[in-house]
Amino acid sequence: MTGQNDLIAFDPRGVVETEPRALALRARSLDGLRLGVLDNTKWNANRLLRKTVAKLQQEYSFAAVSYYRKESFSQDADPALIETIAADNDIVLTAIGD
Amino acid sequence: MAQQARVVTSAEAEANVVPVPPGTDLVEWYFQQGWTDGLPVVPPTRAMVDAVVEALGGGPHFVECKVPPRYGSLSREVLAINMVMAGCKPEYAPIVRAAMLALTTDAFNLNGVQATTHMAAPLLIVNGPIAREIGMNGDCNAFGSGNRANATIGRALRLVLLNVGGGWPGELDKSTLGHPGKYTYCVAENEAGSPWAPYHVEKGFSPKDSTVFVLAAEPPHSVTNHVANDPEGILDSIVSAMSTIANNNAVSSGHCAVIIGPEHARTIAGKGWTRHDVRSYLAMHAYNLFSEITFNERYGKIYNRNLPKWYKREPGSRIPIVPSPDHIHLFVIGGAAGRFSAFIPGWGHMSSPVLRSIDTVDESGARRAPICVDGTCYL
Numbered sequence: 001m002t003g004q005n006d007l008i009a010f011d012p013r014g015v016v017e018t019e020p021r022a023l024a025l026r027a028r029s030l031d032g033l034r035l036g037v038l039d040n041t042k043w044n045a046n047r048l049l050r051k052t053v054a055k056l057q058q059e060y061s062f063a064a065v066s067y068y069r070k071e072s073f074s075q076d077a078d079p080a081l082i083e084t085i086a087a088d089n090d091i092v093l094t095a096i097g098d
Numbered sequence: 099m100a101q102q103a104r105v106v107t108s109a110e111a112e113a114n115v116v117p118v119p120p121g122t123d124l125v126e127w128y129f130q131q132g133w134t135d136g137l138p139v140v141p142p143t144r145a146m147v148d149a150v151v152e153a154l155g156g157g158p159h160f161v162e163c164k165v166p167p168r169y170g171s172l173s174r175e176v177l178a179i180n181m182v183m184a185g186c187k188p189e190y191a192p193i194v195r196a197a198m199l200a201l202t203t204d205a206f207n208l209n210g211v212q213a214t215t216h217m218a219a220p221l222l223i224v225n226g227p228i229a230r231e232i233g234m235n236g237d238c239n240a241f242g243s244g245n246r247a248n249a250t251i252g253r254a255l256r257l258v259l260l261n262v263g264g265g266w267p268g269e270l271d272k273s274t275l276g277h278p279g280k281y282t283y284c285v286a287e288n289e290a291g292s293p294w295a296p297y298h299v300e301k302g303f304s305p306k307d308s309t310v311f312v313l314a315a316e317p318p319h320s321v322t323n324h325v326a327n328d329p330e331g332i333l334d335s336i337v338s339a340m341s342t343i344a345n346n347n348a349v350s351s352g353h354c355a356v357i358i359g360p361e362h363a364r365t366i367a368g369k370g371w372t373r374h375d376v377r378s379y380l381a382m383h384a385y386n387l388f389s390e391i392t393f394n395e396r397y398g399k400i401y402n403r404n405l406p407k408w409y410k411r412e413p414g415s416r417i418p419i420v421p422s423p424d425h426i427h428l429f430v431i432g433g434a435a436g437r438f439s440a441f442i443p444g445w446g447h448m449s450s451p452v453l454r455s456i457d458t459v460d461e462s463g464a465r466r467a468p469i470c471v472d473g474t475c476y477l
Contacts, residue, residue: 009116009124010142010179012133012261014170041403074210074448098215 027091030060036089037065040073045097052093064089114175128183132266135256135281139183150178153188154195162195163202166209168264172198180261184254189232190247194254196310196456197222201255205450211314212265215272216346218445219279220259221315221355222252223429225298226308228456229286236288238433241318241440252282277317285431291360292430293367300373300428301453308456313355313427314445316346321439329366332439333379339441340384340419343391348417350404350446353425356380357440359432377423384420389413404447427451 027033037053039046053065068085070077073096085092118127124141128134140146151158151174158175165172181194201208201220211218224234235245243249265271273280289296298309323335336356340347347354358366358376366376388411392400401411406421420426432438444451 007118007120007122007124008144009118009122009127010147010182011114011116012176012179012183012257014165014172014176014262015113016168016170072448074214074446075207076209 033090142182165263170262228308234286236286252284318440345443
């Protein structure tokens with residue numbers, strides 16, 4: 001409540017309406033999981049991701065490694081692509097690679 | 099700045115109203131909240147906010163749009179608050195609203211524009227009677243300082259992008275460098291000084307319509323040519339400014355703006371060249387070689403998926419700066435004296451500029467409602 005002698009100021013930010021969503025369960029071990037790799041098509045993303053996957057594979061044994069590509073690095077991925085990645089993989093690796 | 103203390107009513111005890119202790123320096127208070135663009139803001143009063151809401155048609159809680167990447171709701175009251183903070187007059191409201199609706203059109207991809215490491219900032223160019231009515235500047239120093247409407251309309255957009263959109267530097271705005279247009283980047287076309295029909299008329303609007311055009315843009319690059327007395331000579335200088343491998347159009351294609359100064363425009367139009375002739379000449383002659391934009395494969399083979407599929411990717415191939423003449427948005431802007439023009443690169447194919455009519459009332463009292471699909475003309 002405002003007091004009788006208070007000044008008023010205005011909050012210029014507007015309301016953010018969000019629905020809380022729980023994070024997916026974190027994997028305890030990477031061995032035996034299906035790894036999805038999402039390339040955002042930035043200049044160096046593919047190179048960075050492939051080298052990272054190679055390093056991970058030295059340490060872990062994945063059941064499968066699948067590569068995916070966004071159409072544009074500056075636009076949202078196609079929802080159908082996100083659904084496919086979610087359905088066919090246990091964990092996902094992505095990077096900006098600017 | 100001295101503030102006038104007043105008693106607030108219970109109706110004001112709502113989401114957008116914040117009580118502050120008597121004697122508070124509100125200019126400093128807004129800085130402390132992190133709600134400014136780095137310059138002092140005008141502390142809004144209830145009367146000032148209400149006047150802008152009224153100019154927007156009332157309905158303070160009507161949500162005009164949501165502003166990414168924060169996706170804050172831009173209600174008319176919140177828009178009014180930011181406009182007052184920027185120093186806008188209420189009569190600027192139709193322009194600011196239309197510009198925000200244009201910026202939040204999906205095709206513009208404001209989410210990407212706000213967050214990119216590139217320096218792009220939304221450029222707003224206003225056409226039609228409203229620009230004259232509110233005293234916008236498309237004349238001397240149009241892109242510079244000195245005009246309240248230009249300065250505060252552009253600033254209001256930036257405050258909304260910061261406060262509602264959350265485009266705070268280093269947080270959701272990851273621009274490596276930014277550019278000065280991120281304070282304000284708003285001009286009018288110099289329709290009176292142009293030998294051609296205005297931009298929006300070229301796109302099919304009536305001269306009586308008022309429009310906003312928004313483009314995710316780099317800063318203007320000056321083009322000087324004090325010698326040429328023909329279209330080709332002047333346009334070759336613009337072609338030279340366009341044909342570098344460093345601007346974003348060169349490597350990411352998409353749209354750009356070309357600003358023809360009135361002296362240059364008169365020379366070009368005096369030889370019978372139309373707007374379309376100018377855009378076609380620039381589109382045809384502004385290019386780099388594929389070997390140049392791929393650094394002669396010094397860093398390995400490059401395909402560059404950002405360029406159209408149909409470009410031939412061979413060392414000697416010409417890679418146009420824009421894929422077609424329609425990707426060049428031509429405006430006549432500037433003072434009567436001076437043989438200067440400007441090239442304004444865009445962000446790239448990731449964002450489409452948007453042209454939108456402004457909901458205004460003409461001299462007969464008739465409402466000129468937005469036209470095109472949903473009031474938005476996709477370019």
